[in-house]
Amino acid sequence: MRRRPGIGGLQTAAAARDQYRLLGENVAKLRTDLMKEQLVTFRSQLEEFARKHKNDIRKNPAFRSQFHEMCAKVGVDPLASNKGFWAELLGIGDFYYELGVQIVDICLVTRPHNGGLIKLEELCKLLGQRRKSAREAVSEDDCLRAISKLKVLGSGFEVISVGKSKLIRSVPTELNKDHNEILELAQSQGFVTVEEVQRRLSWSSGRATDALEILLDEGLAMIDDGHRDGRRRYWFPCVSSASSYVGADTL
Amino acid sequence: MAGKWLPAAELTGSGRPVLQPSEVECSFLSSVDLNCEDNTNFPLFKSGLLILTTHRLLWLPDTTTAAATNSAAAAAAAIPLAAVTHIFTPKKSIKNMFSSPKVRFQVSVTPEGRVAERGSKSMVITLILRGKSDPDAFLGKFSEAWRGRAWESSGSEASSTSNSRQFGSTDGGSSGGVAVRMPVVGVAGILRKEQEMWESTDKSLQEAFQDLNALMSKAKEMVMLAEKMRLKLLSGSNNQTSATNDEEMGSKEEMQDWLLSVGIASPVTKESAGALYHQQLSRQLADFVKIPLEKAGGMISLVDIYCFFNRARGTELISPDDLLQACSLWEKFDVPVMLRKFDSGVRVIQNKSHSDEEVFARIKSLVLEPEALRTGISASDAAMTLGIAPAMAKEHLLAAESKGLLCRDVSPDGFRFYINLFQEINPDDVYFVKGHGIYAAWVSAASASASR
Amino acid sequence: MQELGDFKLPPFFNYPPYFTLQPVRDTREKQVQLWKDLILNYCKTQNIFVIGLEEDSPLFTNPVIERSVSHEAREAFLSALVSDGRAEWMDKGHRKCLILWHRIQDWADLILSFVKENGLEDSVMTVEEIRSGPESQGTELHGMDRTVLMRALKLLEHKGKLAIFKGTPADEEGVKFSL
Secondary structure, eight states, rough: OOHHHHHHHHHHHHHHHHHHHHHHHHHHHHHHHHHHHHHHHHHHHHHHHHHHHHHHHHOOHHHHHHHHHHHHHHHHOSSSSSTHHHHIIIHHHHHHHHHHHHHHHHHHHHHHHTTEEEEHHHHHHHHHHHHHTTOOOOHHHHHHHHHHHGGGGGOOEEEEEEETTTEEOOOOOOOOHHHHHHHHHHTTTTTEOHHHHHHHHOHHHHHHHHHHHHHHHHOOEEEEOOOOOOOEEEEEEEOOOOOOOTTTTOO | OHHEEEEEEOOOOOOOHHHTOOOEEEEEEEEEEOOOOSSSTOOOEEEEEEEEEEEEEEEEEEEHHHHHOOOHHOOOOEEEEEGGEEEEEOOOHHHEEEEEEEEEEEEETTTTSBBBBTTTTEEEEEEESSSSOOHHHHHHHHHHHHHHHHHHHHTTTGGGGGGGSSSTSTTTOOOOOOOOSOOTTTTTOOOOHHHHHHHHHHHHHHHHHHEEEEEEHHHHHHHHHHHHHHHHHHTTOOOOTTTHHHHHHHHHHHHHHHHHHTTOOOOOOSOOOOOOOHHHHHHHHHTTTHHHHHTSEEEHHHHHHHHHHHHOOOSSSSOOOHHHHHHHHHGGGGOEEEEEEEEESOOOEEEEEEEOOHHHHHHHHHTSSSHHHHHHHHHHHHHHHHSSSSHHHHHHHHHHTTTTSEEEEETTTEEEEEEEOOOGGGGTOOTTTOOOSHHHHHHHHHHHTTTT | OOOEEEOOOGGGOOOGGGOOOOOSSSHHHHHHHHHHHHOOOHHHTOOOOEETTTOOTTTETTTTTTTEOOOOHHHHHHHHHHHHHHHEESSSOOOOEEEHHHHHHHHHHHHHHHHHHOOOOOEEEEEHHHHSSSSTTTTTTTTOHHHHHHHHHHHHHTTEEEEEEEETTTOOOEEEEOO
């Protein structure tokens, strides 16, 4: 039913509007009933599933991961809200939201050392130490899901792929492709030199120095000038395997 | 007959297709016609069973009529997905709204017209879906399987004739229990990885996966229902009807609650006030943030509130999305706090009274002090003066920079900000410094240190 | 104010943000403008024709405040000059930049003035003499970059003001003026 625009036909428009609204209400009512019914059915199906498999989800990271994947494929987000049926009936909400809090903490505590980038493995290890008394095991997949939820809070939480590993960023610093390539290069020894960057990536010395200087300024790299060959080394704590974080035991 | 244009599909004694190693069935549709409009000699494959696998599209004749025509096995055909060169997106029009849905795709053929992977010519094949089906879902799976290119990775395995991989071949279909349980239309296809996982885990988990599938089926239905309703929700919100109409508002709120329960993201629209849960949470949060906000000097990041709030709650924690939705609703209520997003993406909560102008004024006076003129200020310096966290101070400094108030200095000493001198400099006379003003102040401060 | 050789540096040369490429557009425009002028003036007074981006240049470093211009910023400033037609990249990798603190047309005009002032309208000279002979002493032509000189001469040749030819010894190029 179309409303005629313009000054003329105001009364007709009002009449049409009323009719439309009535019709709309009825249609809306009809649909609401249908939807309520569907919701009830869905909820009971989920209840049944939870009754049988709540434990499987909690205990088995692989099954849990599969569950998430399928939810994503279908278009539902079981972690969107604590008030959703999924969180309520399967009880997985608290698990991930608390994980989120712990991840934020760990990133904060380690930031002075690594500048706001931490390896996923490292994060999981520290999480494991922290959660020694907890019943549920936390997989890397779980961490990634918790972090993907944190992203929406806006302080730069993001998963970055560097070569074959994943780094977790917790600061709003943007890393461009050049920085990414240097981090990848640094993975093997934990550090790079300007010459190495030039040679391996075929960059000019200017480009290499610029990128390294920025990483330094952002706190992601540290300088080491103490070598006999006189070449400056740029160390990247975030890609190192060493995990001697000060205070890790007090986390 | 089929063998001339399409490769034949091998069938078992019971009429099930013989699958290649690592080939997995994804979907099946009944009452499907298959034809080719370009080729008048192409036989009509009428009303058969269409099976989509990770490697091929199989067409099997309907077993009830096959016996009559006596050419069942010979007519079963297979189109390797590797031969597909393009899948057409269907045009929705009034005309085809009432006819059976069609799926069209292009395959490469040999000059003689036989479907082959690297043929020099091409041909368009049309599938007419006459049975009850969801053409969009099928198209989705078809595209997914085609893009998945599963046949490439299994090329090396093709040589091994491992019978264990040929599902449902001679055992009548019951023991390969997993493969025979076909996913119902509406759910994503079971891909090889999942199938392997099923086989390697114990029986109870197998049942769990099956239940999971069924559940997801239902979830998918809910998603489709939500799509339809959401379009109505967003389009129905034109000025004349909605704003003051309580009933519609009510149903919109119910709608939001519904979406929340099912786990579907929904935008907080202009008219609606979001789900009831979020409305309540919103008020609760407005009260909760008062104290942390004060302690933090008037500005605190959303991440920090997430942690504080959830730690305080202990159980029944809120999700990050819940927090964001609830805080976004503040602008609809009369509360003294607001949510704000900086250019860097950082989201903060701040007191409404904590205005930008006031902050900029304080920053400006800070940065004009002699020491600051000489060496600039860091985020920590600003933090101390403003009484807020360094990360928050940095956001303010960046905002001031984009307004042209400050300039940055990036060096091994760190990230520092100075008063913006560039606008004080006359480009036509770069040696001239006006007697008073910012430039003069800077010159005297700078030369004070230079003459050390 | 500070000096670089005998070049007088402007006051803002000691302003640290001058050495950091500014992200805010309006601010950056002003910064680039100041650098363009500085580069041109410096090169003019020091008779510098080529700037190598990867070399240490006293222009791009200020030891007093301990700041240097990054490679990216150097490229940005020089590219701005190139866009203005006051410089040219000498290689694809943007490693070396030819600074035209006089445009080629300006050099051509200077050569014409030089010729007229010295009564050389119908004479012949070698290219080298133009830029290093006794007549050039005290003029801007003295010590000028050979590539630039050749470009200016070619421009004039195109206008019919002179002809370039190979002389004897074989690699000595010469010029016959015909104003």
